[in-house]
Amino acid sequence: MLVRIGLLTEGGYPYATGESRLWCDRLVRGLPQHEFDLYALSRSARQEEQGWVRLPPHIGRVRTASLWTSDDEVLRGGGALRGGRTFRGGGRGGLSAGMRPRGGRSFGRRERGRFTAHLTALATSVCAAAGSGTGDEAATHFTEALYGLAELAVEHGGLPAALRSETTVRVLESACRARGTGRTVQAATVPDLLTFAAELERALRPLSLDWYDEDGLGSADLCHATSGGAAALPGLLAKRFFGVPLLVTEHGVRLRAHYLATPDEPFTAPVRALLAAFRGQLAAEVYRQAAVITPGSTHVRRWQEKCGADRARLRTVYPGMMADRFRGVGESDDGGGPGTLVWVGRVEPAKDLIALLHAFAEVRRAVPDVRLRIFGAPAQGADGDAYLATCRALAAQLFPDEATGAHTPGDNPVSFEEIGGPEIPDLAEAYAAGGVVVLSSVVEGFPVSLVEAMFCGRATVSTDVGAVVEVIGGTGLVVPPRNPRALADACVALLRDPERRARLGAAARARALELFTVEQNLAAFRGIYLELISRSxxxxxxxxxxxxxxxxxxxxxxxxxxxxxxxxxxxxxxxxxxxxxxxxxxxxxxxxxxxxxxxxxxxxxx
Known part of the structure; x- marks a missing residue:
């Protein structure tokens, strides 16, 4: 049975970089009996410049739009959006007419009245939520205002210019000063209101796209948003206008990510409060309207429930990962380097390599000949390079009598290496290099490197963050985060007990093959797609x-x-x-x- 699926992405597929890129590609390629139309929102010019992955032939079209458009580009020529294009026959590379820019032509008196009324209702509900929390009435006002703005955008060519206008600032100021709003929001200054108006325009930019017609999302049998937030917004409109059922998949809760990033955002307290309230209400509406929500782990599921998702609509579907690439290592009787600890990942502060290095110093006192091999490149940007330099300096300080660096790994107790060289040509070889794989993170969603180690049949020592305990399921040792002593004790216990290492590694591989393969992921979504279509x-x-x-x-x-x-x-x-x-x-x-x-x-x- 052919099902036409509108796949909605933000900052990922079909671009060569970004979140959920590999998962989406495996999903599309694994379900060739269906036709996929891609509706992709990009996050940066850099992402667009790096291009797309190679697309399969059963992708009908690809429509793209940019969320990174600068203020000057938004407002130039009536606020035309940049970069929206339509590609037909995505897998064959055909290019058709470009997407019509929608920036928002000048409104007449009636349209200005509608815009002001809808924006006032939305701003009032957001300010109320930022003050004393949101109730059913505030949620209703937010919902009606959101869809009212969407209808206005579709009928009259978009909203960017209107959302950046003086009217918007006045509406926001009135809502912030109203009785019942919190002190933080009431303290908002005019620069705060201008900043929030700009962020609100960016968040609502999908309303101004021309994806909502009978040749666009109206032709889909269902919409599958690969994350909450901006990616799900077109799905909300497709459901509202055409009754297209919405499926939302989150491997990490977008709202939680916003909350965690709030302290680092370059905004004042009033702007942060308003953004948090808006994002919370948008997430709640996405969860209300989704026919099915598929969290990527129970850890994500619990967060979705806290954010308002109905438990009856939640179904945990683990991300599918390619097990075949690790088969040679997993099925081998070689237990790897019995005196070597291996760490694999992206070098960044969230991985807490500082704690790992301190723990390794303790391990080396108990097991003098042990080595630590760190495989990974720094996170993009100056911060990633700076953190890697800090880790190298700490390693040199902890082991002053030995040459520590990225030279011949056999001469150093700690080595920083990248995958792809003559000794470690691929990822599987990195896991094969050690007898114990370590994860030392302080923040983690779904621990991909941990599952890869399990496919390789390796015993693991991990910190109790994110979905780690759920993934491990008793097949590895788990210790508290930011506790080098506990991390060291667990590593020493496995290094000294080869039989236990082998037993845990075999159990870990069996668990990974049962729960975390591409096949189980595809089977789950194949059934969900047919179920949703059978209802509609x-x-x-x-x-x-x-x-x-x-x-x-x-x-x-x-x-x-x-x-x-x-x-x-x-x-x-x-x-x-x-x-x-x-x-x-x-x-x-x-x-x-x-x-x-x-x-x-x-x-x-x-």
Missing amino acids: PARREADAVDADGEPRPFATPAEAHVPGRWTASRTSALVTAGPDAARRPSWAIRRTGAYAAAAGAGAGDA
């Missing part, structure tokens, strides 16, 4: 039959096959308007009206 009526007459003229499964709503005079009118109403037709713009109802005749014909034939 078909909207495209052309898709009611296949190439041989045979009816497609689920192409006609089930009501069409029930005898009775009510069938035609009931099916027609269902397909034409849907359950929330009263709240849809008139153009959206007219768009679905063309399919009422097809539903009525199906009822008569039955």
Whole structure:
């Protein structure tokens, strides 16, 4: 059965860099029986310059838009958005006409009134949430305002210019000064309001795209957002305007990531409070409207529940990873270097290599001949290089009598190495180089390096962060984060007990092959896709039959096959308007009206 899926991404697939890139590529390639249309939001010019991954042939089209557009580019020429393009036949590289820029032409008096009313309701709900928390009434106002702005953007060419206008600043100022808002928000100055208005425009930029028509998201059978936040916003509109069911996958909760990043954001306290309230209300609306939410771990699932997700709609689906590349190491009887600890990952502060080096100093006192091999490149940017230099300096300080560096690994107790050289040509060889794999992070989502070590049949020592305990499941040792002594004791225990290492490694490999492979991930989403489609009526007459003229499964709503005079009118109403037709713009109802005749014909034939 062919299902047309609108895959919504932010800062990832099909770009060659970014989050969830590999997972999305495996999903698309693993389900060739379906047709995917990609709707991709990029986060930076650098990401766009690095290009795309090679796309499979069953991608129907790729539509792209930029979230990194500078202020000057947004407001130039009436606020036209930069970079939106449509590619048809994504896997074949064909290019069609570009996406129409939508920046927001000048509104008439009636449109200005609508914009002000919707923005006022949204700002009031955000300010209330930033003050004393949000209730049902505030959430309702936020929802109605969000979709009201969306309808205005679709009907009149976008909102960027309007959201950067003096009217927006005045509306925000009035909402912040209203009774019931918190002191932090009431203290907002005019520069604070200008900053928040700019951030609000960026967050709502997907409303101004021209993806919402019968050739765009309206033609999808379902929308699959690969994260919350901006990626899910087009899915909300597709559901609102056309009744397209929404599936949301999060391997890390976007709202949680925003909260963790808040202290480092270059904003004042009032701006941070307003942004946190807006993001919280948007996340709550995404969770309310999603038919199914698939967290990538129980750790993520708990956070989603705290952020308002309905437990009945949550289904944990672990990210699928390629096990074949580690098969040679995992099936080998070689236990690796029995006196070597291995760390693999991106060198950055969250990985806490400082604690690992201090722990290794303790390990070396107990097991003098032990070595530590650190495989990884620094995180992008000056901060990553600076952290790597700090780690190298600390290693030299802790082991002053030995040559520590990135020279011949056999001469040094600590070595910093990159994968791809003659001795360690690939990732599997890095895990094979040691008998124990260590994870020392203080912040972690889904621990990819830990699963890779499990595929390789390696015993592991990890810190209790993120989804580590859930992934390990008793097949490795787990210690508190930021505790070098506990980390060292666990490493020494495994280094001194080869039988235990072998037993834990075998159990870890069996667990990883059962839970974390690409195959289990594809099987889960294959079932979820068919389930969601079976709940939703078909909207495209052309898709009611296949190439041989045979009816497609689920192409006609089930009501069409029930005898009775009510069938035609009931099916027609269902397909034409849907359950929330009263709240849809008139153009959206007219768009679905063309399919009422097809539903009525199906009822008569039955």
